[in-house]
Amino acid sequence: MPTLRLLTNATVAPETRPELLASASKRVAELLGKPESYVLVILEAGADLLFGGNDEPAAYVELKSIGLPESRTAEFARALCGWLGDALKIDPQRVYIEFSSPPRHLFGWNNATF
Template sequence: MPTLNIQTNVPLDGVVTSDILKDASKAVAQILSKPESYVLISLRGGIPMSFGGTEEPAAYGELISIGGVGPDTNKRLSAAISDILKTKLSVPSNRFYIKFFDVKRSDMGWNGSTF
């Protein structure tokens, strides 16, 4: 059930978003050692956003998972996602924040129930 939500001020017109979604999905599944069939990635572009007082390319992400997150894993996830954003959207690594959430099974719904 890992879920990665990314918002960026970069317009997505002309961007092959499926490549970003595929790369992020694979990275999240691999790093968290979770089945990719449970990974959800969302990407919203063209969001008004200021980082450091400028509107240059920037992004914010949130990764939610039932377990698997922690200091070492979070560093690896941050690096992988940052690399995808830099390569695919030209968002510099120093203009991207990501917050990690480790949630209880009872706090995530799926298939009409909870995990």
């Protein structure tokens, strides 16, 4: 159930979206050591974002995963900011990331919960 939600005001051309989504999915699976078949990536490009009083490229990211290791969130932040810098040219100082590890009984899938 690893889920990455990316909201950004950066321009993402329609023809580059599949590659960006695939890259994000692979990155999340590698970071968390979970099968990519469970990873969900949500891209909301072209969002209205104002960060630090200006509209330069910025991003808000949510990374959710059952059992997300809190001791590794700094490592995940570096990896995700690096990926956003490479993929969308977003400065790490213009990225907020929210990490969460929902309890198994509060996340549903396939007619049940985890």
